[in-house]
Amino acid sequence: MVIKVHGVAQSTCTQRVLTALIEKNVPYELVKIDFMTGEHKSEAFLKMQPFGKVPALEEDGVFIFESRAIAKYIARKFAGQGTKLMPADDDLIGYALFEQGCSLENAYFDKPASSIAYEKMFKKFRGLGGPDEALVKKYxxxxxxxxxVYDGILAKQAYLAGDKVSLADxxxxxxxxxxxxxxxxxxFAKHPNVDRWFTALENRESWVKIGQLQN
Ligand SMILES: N[C@@H](CCC(=O)N[C@@H](CS)C(=O)NCC(=O)O)C(=O)O
Structure with missing residues (x-):
């Protein structure tokens, strides 16, 4: 059965999963969830994702939620095809550096970046008015x-977990x-190594395809 992603193409967390699927050349079906009608808070959806948030992955009657966990599952299950997105099972140091890179995103980057995104974009979609500029400045x-700090790391290596791209990036x-x-x-532009790193990520075919899904 083809993998189903229950989500929204415009949702950042859905995009995280779709990027991994595209990098791995895995066919998938995007089952669109209607935020406007509150479908993500419906009884049926809460059975897949008990917090009422997208995305949820469905495969052969099994449901997985949390975009980063889903992406790691895809990277591991389809290890033999597409871009290698995480180290091999027996590469312990590679694994540690990979998890370190993933943790940077979750522990340091996500909070300010998602808060800016909320203030500048998602608040408006929810009809909650314009951005709080003091919060935008703080974040x-x-x-x-x-x-x-990323710039210092990326001065020594091309990507966060070493010299190859991975899910951490x-x-x-x-x-x-x-x-x-x-x-x-x-x-981004003021930190040259960050700028080089992030521009290379945005130019990847997978991310370009994600951009085309929005249209
Ligand atoms: N940690 C979760 C976060 C999921 C999440 O916050 N999803 C957002 C869209 S990016 C959502 O469903 N928001 C709707 C809501 O909270 O009501 C993940 O990575 O999957």
């Missing part, structure tokens, strides 16, 4: 400090892209 300053794409699109491009 932009936080993100700037974090990207300064790709996980940054959805929120990083929204930050850039909503006035935060300078935050």
């Amino acid at each position: 932009s300053d936080d993100l700037d400090g974090i990207l300064a 790709l996980f940054h794409l959805p929120y990083g892209n929204v930050v850039k699109q909503t006035g935060g491009a300078e935050l």
